[in-house]
Amino acid sequence: MSIVVGILFAIGTYLILSKTFLRIILGTSIIGHGVNLLILTMGGLKKGGPPLRGLQEFIFTDSLPQALLLTAIVINFATTALFLVLSYRAYKVLGTDDVEKLRGCADE
């Protein structure tokens, strides 16, 4: 599981370092998945039943990482959406999807 997290991070990072908007967005999205899995792994995997009262089991998996993750997923979605629209807009206005060409003034 941890190895998968590592590989997801590696691929995400590589994508982020590239020039195209779309790739960068995809990269952040993949890193987001990596982070989610990492947090889940940290909490310990598969010990006991789902954190729902009323079932037969009395040992639950750690509920805290799940709560954290629920937040993370939603925020991740929000940023991805914003980033996507932003890049779309930047492309429309500036006519390029190459990050390297988007530089500020020379004497900044």
Add this chain to the structure above:
Amino acid sequence: MHCFYLVIAFPFIYALAVPFLYNKFNSKVHTGWFILVVPLLVFLHLLSYIPAVSSGRTIYLTLPWIPSYDINLTANIDGLSLIFSLIITGMGFLVIFYSIYYLSKQKEELQKFYIYLLLFMGSMLGLVFADNIFVLYVFWEMTSISSFLLIAYWFEREKSRSGARKSLMITIFGGLSMLSGFILLSLITDTHSIREMISKAGMIQSHSLFVPAMLLVLLGAFTKSAQFPFSIWLPDAMEAPTPVSTYLHSATMVKAGIYLVARCTTIFGGVPEWFWFVSSAGLVTLLYGSINAVRQTDLKALLAYSTVSQLGLIMSLLGLGSAALYFDVAEEGAVYAVAIFAAIFHLVNHSTFKGCLFMVVGIIDLETGTRDIKKLGGLLHWMPVSFLLALTGSLAMAGLPPFNGFLSKELFFTAVLNASKMSIFHMETWGNILAITAWVASVITFVYCLIILLKTFGGKPGDYKLKKKARKAPVAILIPPLILASLVIVIFLYPNVLAKYLLQPAWQAVLPTFAETASLQIKISAWHGLNTELLMTIGVVITGAFLYKTLRKWYVIFRYYPAALTLNNLYELLLEKMEKFSLALTRRYMTGSVRDYLVYILGFIILTVGGFFLIYGGPTFDSFRDASVNYYELGLLIGMLTSALTVLLARSRLTSVIAVGALGFLVAFFFVLFRAPDLALTQLVVETITTVLFLLCFCHLPKLKQEKTPIRVKAVNGLISAGVGLVMTILALSANGNRLFESISRFYENAYELAGAKNIVNAILVDFRGFDTMLEILVLSMAGLGVHTLIKLRLAERRGNEGTE
């Protein structure tokens, strides 16, 4: 809290009231009149300490400030701090009085001037009374800053600004090195109090860090007191209004370095390094300052260089006097200790005669509109009183009777002659050079004193217009220099009164060990027979007069000195090179490319996290908590990896978008496996929306191009990614394998009892951490608004475009 702290706090508190006073009364009364109260009250209060201090007592007061760090506001009232504080407040009073007539209340922004001045006065008082090194440092820097503000008081002038900047750069540089010296000292002695350091002087001198600590502290003192080669800021500081030059840059602030050296004499003194550094720096400065003073044509610049040279004189005296500490037998060392006394004496004298001279120059500037000695001349008829004042001041500086400068100059010669006969510190070989340097510098001092006096007041009237009608300074402006000039003479007539009540306590404060074993007594007399010192003075007068007569002939040698080699030039060059270097350096790493910045950030993560693992014995893996892997889990994992790789390798954007979607759904499946139903549900919803969004934007975004990146960049990218992946894997593994403390989730498992919810995760989100979730919703709605606006903006623009078409 002892009422003494009010002495230091009073100027600061009063400064708060200045703007109100200015706004309310400035139309009628000059703001300076209100400020005059401060130094007067403090001065009178300080006078009440004289009986106690002159009987040899030292008063210590402690007020805790940051006790956990052993930083306390400890006030140390002894002879040395008392004499300095009296000069500060006494000169402060006179200077403020003078400034009332010097600065026009109609034209100047007086409230600023007086706030800065009070700020300076308070910090200077704090500096001389502070016993804790960190408190001393804070006040030290505060004097630098207030000096900066005062030099740049006429900030619309370019020269004022550059002078202020230069002084700030040099003094702050010195201050910082002094701080590091102090820290070294506190490491050696394990105390923050100067008093306790003095008692541990032997321990410091035998420590291996002794020389670095000494050099760093001296750097602070030398920059503040404008010793060679840090003297260049003082002449430039003359752009300040004359009251400021009188007060800060001749009487008080520049003497802070002297104060520091005097204070530290017992800590460092008695070793050859200290002796040679302090006295040679002093003598070189003395010579350098006096030679440069002769070539100046601006009266204030001339006085500035003369201040530099006089400070050098005092510094060298302190250095010579430190030899006394070499001897264990106090009687033997007492001969050399006279130099310390001479230093303190000359310090007081210098404040009086130099203050007087500065004030006279200010008056000349006001009345004639110029300070250039080439234009001035023949002022004797116009300003007879000023002439008398200048005569007193300059002859005192030249060391002639009947002025106080004569007494301290004689003592200076005595000290130098004593030192040159010493048999320690290699003085057998260098002693005569010391004496000759001192004598030559005195001759040149005599020459520039004559220049001040005769070129300004003597000769024919020069090419200037007396602005008699336009701006005639009131007679009252003459009162402060008059007081100083009369002090110059009074001190000459009754030196022993001053010595008894102020100088000897200060002397004992500098050399506390001597005060215990031997009596530091001295009787100053103007006439002590036809001895070597008197002969030296006569020689100075004759040679000096001769040199002044032939000034025209040898003045040309200054022209041969290359301008490129001056210290100012060096300073400018250094500054310019440093600016260029830092710009070039910044340009190198601030490339403006997002990718580069990301590489820095990610590289840093790898370095810190990975380095942490490397240093602290690597991660520990513990396999007992690893869950067994089912075959369908394995299948899912492989599916995830494949989709992730597809994203990486995909040529078409459609493929990559779909692959990311697939990845998301697989993660959702994982959540199901890991007993997280809520997560799985959310993930499914979110993933669907994201994919839809991607596909919506998809038709607008351009096709993925094969990136034409050089192989080197690709390799770096790959390396960084692999590093991040590796570090994250290790992190995940070790996080999985180690558990430092029990999970706090147990608490939440009572969700039903606490919150009436059966779903623990939901209970955490909406109940236990309800506020967090609310803020999360806020973030989400902000993002939603952002998306909405960006799309709307496009529509508006399009409509606008259509409108113009």
